[in-house]
Amino acid sequence: MKIQFNTDKNVEGHQRLETYFSSEVDKSLARFEDKITRLEVHLGDENSEKTGVNDKRCVIEARPAKMQPIAVTAHADSVEKAFHLALDKIKKTLSTTFEKQKEY
Template sequence: MKIQINTDKNVEGHDRQEAYFSTELAKSLSRFEDKITRIEVHFTDENGEKVGTHDKKCLIEARPAGMQPLVVSDYADVTEKAFHGALDKMKKILTTAFEKQKAH
C-alpha cells in the first residue's frame, strides 16, 4: 500500500508531519493493506491566509484493487483533527465496501 501526502501552499508540510500521518494511516488501515494499492491524503486551508474556524480540510482517497476509488473528507480547525476525522470515515467506508464485496 503506497501512501502519498499532499498539501496546498497554505498548509505547511514538514517531513515529521508526513511521517506521522503515514504511520497513522499504515497502522489504522493495516487490516486492509493487502486490498489497497494506494492512499492519497490532501490537506488544504479553505480560507488561505485568512483566519477562520473549521477551515482546514483533509481529503483521503483510497484505491482498492479491482474497485472504484473511495474518497472521504473532514474539516476542523487544525490539520490533525481534520486528518483523524477523515481517517475514521475512511475506516468505516472501507469496512462497509469490503463486507459488501464478500457478500457477492
Template sequence: MKIQFNTDKTIQGDERHEGYFTDQIAKELDRFQSHITRIEVHISDENGKKEGIKDIRCLLEARIEGRQPIAVSDQANTIEQAVSGAIHKLKASLGTILGRLQNH
C-alpha cells in the same frame, strides 16, 4: 499500500508531519492494506491565510484493487483533527464496501 501526501501552499508539509500522518494512516488502515493499492492524502486550508472555524480540510482517496477509488473528506480546526476525522470516515466506508464483497 503506498501513501502519497499532498498539501496546498498554505499548509507546511515538512517531512516530520508527513511521516507522522503517514504512520497514523498506515496503522489505522492496516486491516485493509491487502485491498488498497494507494492512498492519496490532500490537506488544504480552505480560507488560505485568513483565520476561520473548521477551515482545515483533509481529503483521503483510497485506490482499491479492481474497484473504483473512494474519497472521503473532513474539515476541522487543526490538521490532526481533520486527518483523524477523514481516517474514521474512510475506515467506515472501506468496512462497508469490503464487507459487501466478502458476503457475495
C-alpha cells in the same frame, strides 16, 4: 499499499506531517493493506492566511484493487483533527465496502 501526501501552499511542516500521518495510516488501515493499492492524502487550508472555523480540509482517497476509488472529506479547525476525522471516515467506509463485497 503506497501512501502519497499532497498539501497546498498554506500547510506548513510537510515532512513532519507526512511522517506522523504515515504511521497513523499504517496503524489504522493495516488490515486493508493487501486490498488497497494506493492511498492519497490531500491536506489544505481553505481560507489561506485568514482564520476561520473548520477551515482545514483533509481528503483521503483510497484506491482498492479492481474497484473504483473511494474518497472522504473532513473539515476541522486544525490539520491534525481534519486528518483524524477523515481517517475514521475512510476506515468505516472501507470496512462497509469490503463487508458488502464478501456477501456477494
